[in-house]
Every structure is written in structure tokens, then in C-alpha cells.
Amino acid sequence: xxLLSKKDVALIKDPLADNNPxxxxxxxxxxxxxxxxxxxxxxxxxxxxxxxxxxxxxxxxLMRNIxxxxxxxxxxxxxxxxxxxxxDQVLKAFAYELSKTLSVFVGLIITNCIIMGRFEAFAxxxxxxxxxxxxxxxxxxxxxxxxxxxxxxxxxGAGTLLGIKVLGDPIEKTGVYQYGYENNGFMLLxxxxxxxxxxxxxxxxxxxxxxxxx
Amino acid sequence: xxxxxxxxxxxxxxxxxKWLPAFSAIHTFLYLPNETTHNGTHxxxxxxxxxxxxxxxxxxxxxxIFGMFNAGYQHNLEIGDIQAAAGSFFSSEFWTxxxxxxxxxxxxxxxxxxxxxGLGIEFIFAIIxxxxxxxxxxxxxxxxxxxxxxxxxxWMLAVAIVFGVVIGKxxxxxxxxxxxxxxxxxxxxxxxxxxTWMSGDKVWVEGAVExxxxxxxxxxxxxxxxxxxxxxxxQGKAAGxxxxxxxxxFIPGSVGETSTLLxxxxxxxxxxxxxxxxxxxxxxxxxxxxxxxxxxxxxDSGWITESSKFYGLMSTTWWHHLLIGGxxxxxxxxxxxxxxxxxxxxxxxxxxxLIGFISILIRxxxxxxxxxxxxxxxxxNVFAPTIDHYVVQGNIKQRMKRLKAKTA
Numbered sequence: 001x002x003l004l005s006k007k008d009v010a011l012i013k014d015p016l017a018d019n020n021p022x023x024x025x026x027x028x029x030x031x032x033x034x035x036x037x038x039x040x041x042x043x044x045x046x047x048x049x050x051x052x053x054x055x056x057x058x059x060x061x062l063m064r065n066i067x068x069x070x071x072x073x074x075x076x077x078x079x080x081x082x083x084x085x086x087x088d089q090v091l092k093a094f095a096y097e098l099s100k101t102l103s104v105f106v107g108l109i110i111t112n113c114i115i116m117g118r119f120e121a122f123a124x125x126x127x128x129x130x131x132x133x134x135x136x137x138x139x140x141x142x143x144x145x146x147x148x149x150x151x152x153x154x155x156x157g158a159g160t161l162l163g164i165k166v167l168g169d170p171i172e173k174t175g176v177y178q179y180g181y182e183n184n185g186f187m188l189l190x191x192x193x194x195x196x197x198x199x200x201x202x203x204x205x206x207x208x209x210x211x212x213x214x
Numbered sequence: 215x216x217x218x219x220x221x222x223x224x225x226x227x228x229x230x231x232k233w234l235p236a237f238s239a240i241h242t243f244l245y246l247p248n249e250t251t252h253n254g255t256h257x258x259x260x261x262x263x264x265x266x267x268x269x270x271x272x273x274x275x276x277x278x279i280f281g282m283f284n285a286g287y288q289h290n291l292e293i294g295d296i297q298a299a300a301g302s303f304f305s306s307e308f309w310t311x312x313x314x315x316x317x318x319x320x321x322x323x324x325x326x327x328x329x330x331x332g333l334g335i336e337f338i339f340a341i342i343x344x345x346x347x348x349x350x351x352x353x354x355x356x357x358x359x360x361x362x363x364x365x366x367x368x369w370m371l372a373v374a375i376v377f378g379v380v381i382g383k384x385x386x387x388x389x390x391x392x393x394x395x396x397x398x399x400x401x402x403x404x405x406x407x408x409x410t411w412m413s414g415d416k417v418w419v420e421g422a423v424e425x426x427x428x429x430x431x432x433x434x435x436x437x438x439x440x441x442x443x444x445x446x447x448x449q450g451k452a453a454g455x456x457x458x459x460x461x462x463x464f465i466p467g468s469v470g471e472t473s474t475l476l477x478x479x480x481x482x483x484x485x486x487x488x489x490x491x492x493x494x495x496x497x498x499x500x501x502x503x504x505x506x507x508x509x510x511x512x513x514d515s516g517w518i519t520e521s522s523k524f525y526g527l528m529s530t531t532w533w534h535h536l537l538i539g540g541x542x543x544x545x546x547x548x549x550x551x552x553x554x555x556x557x558x559x560x561x562x563x564x565x566x567x568l569i570g571f572i573s574i575l576i577r578x579x580x581x582x583x584x585x586x587x588x589x590x591x592x593x594x595n596v597f598a599p600t601i602d603h604y605v606v607q608g609n610i611k612q613r614m615k616r617l618k619a620k621t622a
Contacts, residue, residue, distance in 0.1 A: 182410070184408070185406060185408065198385075202385070
């Protein structure tokens, strides 16, 4: 047996598609709508959640036998809060501008349903290695959707990707703008994030009939 | 065998084909179905969904024709070729071939794009779902060109229609299942996506944007500006048009919404044909009047001064609100959409009243976007089922009480 057994691989692969935290479990929608107007912010958010969920799951899993079940939510919150503060401080120190864009949403990782959901549903009942893989898988699944949504929103809404003007300059009228193309300002507003997530869910479910529920 | 029979045979022969819904769509549009039910008692009514839709379109045609004349008239007036057609509906300055042709060549492509894109999507979805094409887009397709600025780029219109029909209607299950009015969804999309083409003083007059670009490029021309009345009032300027012009429609605005006279005639026609709900139209007007009176009272009492940014629209005489902007058009043709409006009679009064009330509220308090009727209708579309629910529950409660009183 190698490093990853078949079951372990499934822990990472399932949340990427068939059990995606955003499109199937519909968790973490709030941040998916709020910070996907720019690709860069979405990527940083994904990495932050990857860090918090990966380590948090391991910590909770290690403590799973000594946490009294009556106060387990408080213990979980303390673990997340500690990790989020680390992420927040790192961002403020090394990427100050970006941390301003993300504003409260880094702090709000604490309330991201995906994290508490994985602690409750997985880490409390499984060993640290499997919990770690589960945390990585779920945050990757979260990140993939975030990045897809942010890609379309930034490209169609602002004509840029990671701040680079890929479609030309709207003021100088170069690139596609010389043919009368204009940026779709609606894409930058939160309602369109919801519509884009909805379209992803639509495509996913029409490709995989097993996901359709009546 | 006549053409009609051979078409029916053709349909029978190709029953399993994937593209059959597309064929049936055109077929049933032109002919009545061949098969009739044989047992039981049925009431046969002449007005199916198609006839209903066509009646609404007929009510809108005068607005469309007027819009074509008006587009040319506004253009020629702004470049100084003609005199203002003040005061008289049959002004010879207005009803000229020159005016009509300018508008015709500008507005016809809007209508064609609207129907081509919208019906194209309907066909695709009908084929995917394997049922007959729904008639719902017939009215939407006519409404859309009437509620956009004349100079809107065609590709923007197409993008908005794709969004409005797919996200506003088809995802909910198609005609009859939508929560929001599709035409207004399309307009709302355009407004939020491309605000520079949907507001300001350049988009309402044919050729104004082009000329502004030419001037920016160094051409020696006078700029055309055609601010709508709402736009002027929102900036605290005078309306600049006589009341008669507002009523007859010789003012800048979206293509088909300027002439209150023709809209009222269309509304009367809809009421006469028993298609539009007079309750909604009347209660919307009432709601707008009440809100207008409240604001007039606020101004009269001296609670706000002329320096307030709300002063311009708040001090507008209450009944002028009914004539300017898209209020009349929205009330008559879009608030009355039978799918998205309230279904109960009492609900219709509440629904309509709130549309009028909120329209004027948004007009006054949102100077960046003084046209409130679109957002008011969309908002009330969302609440229509809730209103109906409480009206029905109230009725049930009342009858239970009556039953109790009787049996006790």
C-alpha cells in the first residue's frame, strides 16, 4: 500500500466534484458571493481556508477523545479563531492591500459553515491523517468553485485577470473594446455571483444525473 | 389533400424526431390542432394563450409606431432641423416620413434581434425538454424593444435577452412558472450591466452618443443632449417640457413609453378585451397619486428646502408623475402580466397600490436612477405570491368564523 489508499484518495477527490461543499452541500456561500469579484482575492481566500481547515481538522481530530461533547462547539471555535488570527496577521504583514480587499471576510472564515461542518462531521470521528486529507479535499473543492466564479466575474466584469488587462484597455479602446465591447458591470455585483454559482450547479447536475433530487 | 392536412400528416410521420417541437411551434401558431377530445363535456373558448398574447401585442403596436416617429422627431429636433411640435397631437412637424424612417431603421433591428434571440432560446429549450414551444415570448419580445433606449447596441440587447429568458424564465420551468417579469428582468440586467447605455443625457436621442464620440475625436459639431424629464428633475433642473407634450409623448425616453395617451388607449383596449386587469392599473395609479400627494405635502409644509437633492422630484406636481417616465407603460403592460401579478382580486389591489407607491418613492429617493417603476414591479413580483397567500388565508378565516357563528 502506498501513501494514499483508495479510501484516502476518495477523501480528496469526492469534495472536488460529487460532494462539493459549495455546489452540493451549499455551504460557505456567503464568502463565495462576497470575495469573488477579483480572482486574486478568491485565490488568497482559498489558500487561507485550505490552511485553516487542513490544520484545524488535524487539531480537532487529535483532541477528539478528550473534548467533552457538551462544550465541543466552543473548543472548535477556539481552534478556528486561533488559526484565522494567524492567517489574518500574516496577510496584514505581507499583503496589506489584499487584506484590505478581503476585509472582514478573513475574520469571517470562523463562521464559514464548511469548517465547522467538517469538524463536526468528520474530524470528531476520524484519525488525524484522514481528517487532514478530508480538510484538504473540502477546501480544494471550495477553492475550485471560488476560482471558477472569480475567473468569470473578473473577466466579464472588469476585463482583467489577476489585474492584467487581458481584453484590452476600455478607456484607450484597444483590444476587443475597439469593436464596441463593454464590460458587464453587473458581474461585479453580488447577485451575479449567485447566478454564476447557480449555473455551475445547473451544469454539474445535468452532467451527473445521480445528483438530481426531487 | 390540402396544405393543412399534409402538414398534419407530416407531424404524425415525424412524431419521434427531436426537432418536432420546433415544427409544431410554427404549425400550431398558424393552425388549430387537428385532434379534438371526443368524450366528456368541454367548454370551448376562442381565446387560447396565442390569442391572448396577440391581443396584448395589438395594444402595443400604436406605441411602437409612435416610438418610431418620436425617435426621428427627437433626433431632428435636437440637431435643429425642425421646430418643436408643441401642444397638438396631429402636428405636421411630428408625423413626417423623414421622422418615421429614421426611427424605423433604428427600431426595426431592435425588434428583430429581440424576437430572433428570444424565440431562438425558446426553441432550443423546447427541443431539450421535448415539449411544444411556449408562446410566452411573443409579448416579451415586443415589450423589450419598447423599454430600451433607441441607441442601445444590438449585442447588448442580445446578451440581456439571453440572460433574461434563461435565468429569468426557463430555469423556473418556462412560461407561466416565472417569478419575475422577463421583459423587466432583461431591462434590469441592461441597467445594472451597462449603465452608461441606459441612463444619462446621451442615450435617449438617436445619434447622440455617436456625435459625442465624434466631438471627442475632434469634429466640429454641436453636442446633442436629450435628458429625460425625470433626469432633469432629479438634478434639480426644470422639466423643460409642457404638460401637453408629456401627455402626448413628444419627449425623450425609452422607445415606446413616452406617449401616455397611446398607453392609456392600449390599456383601455386590454380592459375591454378582458386581458389586462383594471384593478391593477387603477390601484397603481392610486398608489402613485397618494405618494405624490405625500411628497407635495412635505414640500408645502417646508420640511425640505430647495437645496435638498430630493427637492426637484419631490416638488413635482403629484399628477405629473403619472405622465413622465415609464410609469404609465409599466403599469399598463407589465404590472398586469397575469403570470407574475397577484391572482386574487383583493391581492391585485394591494399589489397594484404598492407598485405605484414604491415607484414614486424610488423616483424621489434614488436620484442616480430616477425611474422607479421597473424596480417597483420586480419587487412586487416577488411579493405577489405572499400577498395572495394572506388574502386566501384571510378569506378562509372569515368563512370559518361565519361557520362557527352559524353552528353555535
